[in-house]
Amino acid sequence: MTSTTQSDVAVADIRNRVSGSSFYTAMRLMPKAEREAMFAIYMFCRLVDDIADDGTRPRPDRAAALAEWRKDLDALYAGRPAGEAAFLQGPMRAFGLAQADFLAVIDGMEMDVAADIRAPDLATLDLYCDRVAVAVGRLSTRVFGMEEAPGNQLAHHLGRALQLTNILRDLDEDAGMGRLYLPRELLMQAGVETTEPHAVIGDARVDQACRKLAARSLDYFVAADRLMKSRPRGRLLAPRLMAAVYGALLRQMLVEGWAPPRRRARIGKPHLLYLVVRCSVFG
Structure with a gap:
């Protein structure tokens, strides 16, 4: 009889958390080798994200844990x-x-650990998106078998589209952790001057800022769609499905708006299955 290791528990926990999500659905559509590689990338992201989000640990401890990951990656590549x-x-x-x-x-992740991000300027938000989403996209497009140039372009556009959509979807959850990713410039254009998360998301004018950020996300979706329709080499079903799901979430939020009270946008299973079939058949 084999014993259950801490690593086994972590893998089981992450598999349980991802099951039922659109990402899990996309992974299941991949060949085994690609599916296992994507799960490994996802597991890495979840593990380091859990460190950054662990409000029970002092910031120096979280920073030290991320530094250990850097050392382990150095060892891996050496x-x-x-x-x-x-x-x-x-x-x-x-x-x-x-x-x-x-x-x-x-x-x-270190940007989140250093201090709670609150109304960053647009340049800082773009840097954050490049690190936490576009870098993951670059890893993913290698697994999809894309050539470097179109793969990096797809990661650039789709990674930002997905991350901005997540930010717009998670306003309340992020505020609960003391964070606010809506850019300062768009808030000020809407007449919102405070950067206190709960005050911002409780202000009806937040809808204006969110709609402007949503427009940026839509532009990235359009650019990603244009690239995928150019038929670059690689297995593109998974990114097509992620774009379809998150695009549907963004359109739902645009209809409902972001003025309080909000409800978190969700894609039901029937709609998800429809999107899977549509992406599989029509590309």
């Missing part, structure tokens, strides 16, 4: 025992995943 990062060895070798992209994700 061919030494890689500690917590050992599970990335197979995907890294099979798909040529770049260490710089994993490190960029950690850079993004």
Whole structure:
């Protein structure tokens, strides 16, 4: 009888959290090797994100934990025992995943650990999106078998589209952690001068700022769709499905608005299945 390790528990917990999500649905549509690589990338992201979001630990402790991940990644790419990062060895070798992209994700997590982000300027928000989403996109497009140039372009556009949609969807959850990712310039244009998260999301004028950010997200979706329709090499069903799901969430939010009280946008299973079929048949 084998014992259950802490690593086994972590894997089971993450699989349970991702099951039923649109991301899990997209992964299930992939061949086994690609599916396992994508789960490894997702697991890495969840583990470092959990460190950044762990409000029970002092910031220096969280920063130290992320620094340990950096050391483990250094060891992985140097061919030494890689500690917590050992599970990335197979995907890294099979798909040529770049260490710089994993490190960029950690850079993004460190932005959350250094201080609670509150109404960043647009340039800082774009940097954050590039680290926590676009870098993941670059890793993913390697798994999808895309060539570097179109893969990086798709990651640039779709990563930002997905992350901005997440920000617009998670206003209340982020405020509960003391965070506010809506950019300062758009809030000020809407007449909202405070950066206190609960005050901002409780102000009806937040809807104006959110709609302007949603317009930016829509532009990124359009650019990503245009690129995928150009038929670059690679398996694009998963990114097509993610774009369809998050695009549907964004359109739902645009209809309902962001003025309080809000309800979190969701895609029901019948709609998700429709999107799977549509992406599978029509591309």
